[in-house]
Amino acid sequence: MSASHSAPVPAWLLAPAEANELVAPVWPASAHRVDDGSVEIGGVSVLDLRDRFGTPLYVLDEDEVRAHARRAREAFSSAAARHGVSARVYYAGKAFLSTEVVRWVADEGLAVDVCTRGELEVALAAGADPARLGFHGNNKRVDELERAVEVGIGTIIVDSAIEIERLAAISDRRGAVQSVLVRVRTGVHAETHEFLATAHEDQKFGFPLAGAAAAVARIRELPSLRFVGLHAHIGSQIFDVAGFRESAARLVDLHAELLAGGDIPLLNVGGGFGISYTSVDAPRPIEEIADGIVDAVADECAVRGIPMPDIACEPGRVIVGQAGVTLYEVGTVKTVPVGDDLDRAYVSVDGGMSDNARTALYGAHYSARIVSRTSDATPALSRVVGHHCESGDIVVDAEYLPGDVTPGDLLGVPATGAYCFSLASNYNYTPRPPVVAVRDGRARVIVRGETVDDLLARDVGVAASDSRDATASPAFRGLAASTYGDTE
Template structure:
C-alpha cells in the first residue's frame, strides 16, 4: 500500500473485489455463478446489449418496496396520535410518468417544484389533492397550473408570494390551500448546498427574525387563502435525528403561538425529511420504522409540552426511496496510471458517461461506489478513480474505489445509488445525449425514459 495514492479512512481494501455490500444495492441485485450482475432476474449484459450504455437501471421491486415501507411506517407510528401521516415522494429526485403511476398505485403523495413535475404527476394518475407545489420562485404559470389542477397545497416561500397566490386565487374564485415554509435556524449535518434551514439561504421565512409570524398574519388576512399549517425542511442526506428534533420543537412552538394568538386551528404540519442513504460503506442510514418511530415520539412529546392536539403530520423522505433502487451501468473505455508526487500513483478508469449523467460528484463532492458488473475477477483490488468522457478534469464519477487490477476496456461497470438527482440533473454537456432509464422486474425490462438521440438535440437547434 506504500506505493499508491492515499486511501480515504472509510475505504478498506476488499478481501474479495466481487463482493457486493447489501446496504449499497437494490434488493434483487446479485451475481450469478459467472460473477455477472443480475437485477430483477435479468443479466446486465443483456440490458447493455438491448438498451446501450450508460444506462440507469431501476429495480422496480426495490423502489416500490421502499415507498410502501415509508408509507406504512409513518401510518403506523402516527396512527394513535393523529390518524396517520402522509408521505410525499420527491419529484426532484426522479420523476417520469411510470414513476408517478407507481406512486399513485402505492398510495403516496407527491411534491412538485415546477409545472413540469406537476404535469408528470397528474399524467401518472396522482390525484391533484395529493400533490404539493414547492419552490422559492414559482412563476405565474406554475401557480396557475396548480390552482387549475386543484392541488392539495401550495407551499408559500415569501411575503410577495402570499399576495401573488392570493390574487391569482381571487381571480379564479377559489380558496387556495397553503402551507408556510419556515426557516427554523437548524444547521443540518450535510453539504452546504443541500442544507436548507439555516438563516443564510434562499428558502422560507425566518423564525428568528419575526418574518415567519408576519407572514402568518398576512396569510390569515387573505380570505382567498386557507392556511393548513407550517412546513420545515432542514436539508438532504441527513442521518442525525437531532436536527429534526430541534426543527419539530421550534415549528410546534410557532404552531401553538399561531393558534393561541389568532384563534385559528392549523390542521397540519410538514416536518420535511431528506433522510440519508448509503452511497459507500461509510454511510449508515436509518430504516423507515426507526425514523417514523423517533419522529412520532418527538411530536407527541412536544405537543404535550405545548398543550396542543397533534396535527396531521406529513414528511418528505427525499432521495431515500429513489436513490438506492437504481444503479448506472457503464462500459469501460481506457485505463491509465498517473504518477503523483512522492512516487505514489493513481489508476484512472474511464467510462462512456460521466458528469453529464451524474453531476453530483463534481457539484457536491459526493462519494459513490462501483463494481465490475460483467464478470468475476480473481485479481487484486487496486485503488482507482472512475472518470467520464467529458472535457473537464473534474469529470469524476467515483473518486475512490478498489477495482480489480485487470479491469479493462469492454468491462461493464455498475455504480449503485444513482436513482436520485442523477437523471434529474443530467445534461447534454459536450452534446452527449442523456441515457435511458429502464425498470426491471421478474425477468422483464421496460423503458421509463428512452435514450436521447443526436436528432433530439438537433430538433432544438434553430439553425
C-alpha cells in the same frame, strides 16, 4: 457522504480482500451475481441490458422503489397512529420523476411533491390526484401558480410575502380557496453538504421564524387562501434524528402561538433522509426515523398542552436512490502515480458528469463494481472518470476495483436512482441516456434516451436535411440502434 477530493485514499476507504462483493446496503436487494460472474438486477442480466439498450444506461428496480415507498408510508402511519393522528408521506419528484414512477409511488399510498410546471405536468400526465400533490419553490412563476390552482392542487408551500399576494390574486380571480403551508427556516443546521442544508438563515428558502407569524396573519386575512400548517426542511442526505427533533421543537413552539388565530390541522416536518452510497454509510432505519420525529412532535405538543396535528413528511432520496444502478462500459485504463509507492488506475467510461453531476457538484462519493464478470486480481486503487473534456469529470472518486479492469468491462455504479437523471445535462453535446425499469425478469424503457438527432433538432442553424445527412452514416445508425434500441 460528501468531501473534497484531496487525499489519494480517503480515510474511510479500506482495501477489500476482493472487489466482487455487491454490498447489501448500497445495491438493490435484487442485485446478485449469477454463475458466469455477471450481475442480475430485478431478474434481468446486465449483459442483456447492455446488448439491448447500450451504455450508459440508467437501470431502475421497480420492486425496490415500491418497497421503499411502502416501508416509508407504513413507518410514518404507524408512528402517527400511536398518537391518534394521521401521516402523509410525499415522494420528492425532484429526486427522479417519470410518469411510471409517479404511478408506482401513488400505488403504494404516497403523495407527490413537485416544484416546477414541468414536474406538475408529469404528475398529472401519470394520473396523479391533484389533491395529493404539493407545490414547492422559492420563485414559482405566475403561470405555474395559475396552473396549480386550475387543477385543484392539494397544497402550495408559500415561500415569500410576494408569493402570498400573487397566489391570493390568482385564487380570487378563479373563485378558488387554495390551501397553503408556510415554509419556515427553523435555524437548525443539518450535518450535510452546505448546498444540501436548507434551514440555516442565510439562504433562499422560506420565512425566518421571527417573520412567519406575520405571514400567517396575512394569509388568514385573505379569503382566497386557507392556512393549513407550517413546513420546515432542514436539508438532505441526513443520518441523524437530532436535527429533526430540534426543528420539531421550534416548529411546535410557533404552531402553538399561531393556534390563537384558528385551527391548524397539519405540520410538515420535511425530510431528506440519507442513504448508503458506500459501505461505510450507516443511515438509520426509516422506522427509527419516523418514530423519533413523530414522538418529538408529540412530546412538544404535550409539554405545551395543545392537540397534536396530523403529520406530513418528505423522505426524499430514500424512496428511489438505492433502486438505481448506472451501467457504463470501460473505454480506457491508465495508471498514474499519486504518491510514494502509490498508483491510481484511471478507469474511463462512456458516461460521466453529464449523467451524474453529484460527484462534481457536491463532492459525493459512490461505489463501483465490474458487473460483467468476477475477478481474482488484487484490488487496485481506482478512480472512475467520464469522457467529458473536464478534469472534474469524476463519477467515482475513490474505489478499489480489480487490478485487471480492462476496456470492454461493464461497470455498475449503484445508488444512482436519485438526482442523477434529474441533474443530467447535454454537456459536450452528449445525449442523455435512457431509463430502463426492471422487474420479474423483464426490462422496459420508461424514459427514452436522446440521440444526436434530438440535439441537432434544437439548433435552429441546422437545416433538417443537414441534420439527416450528419447522422446518415452506417456507423452512426448502428450506434443509435444499439444505444437506444428496442423498448419492450
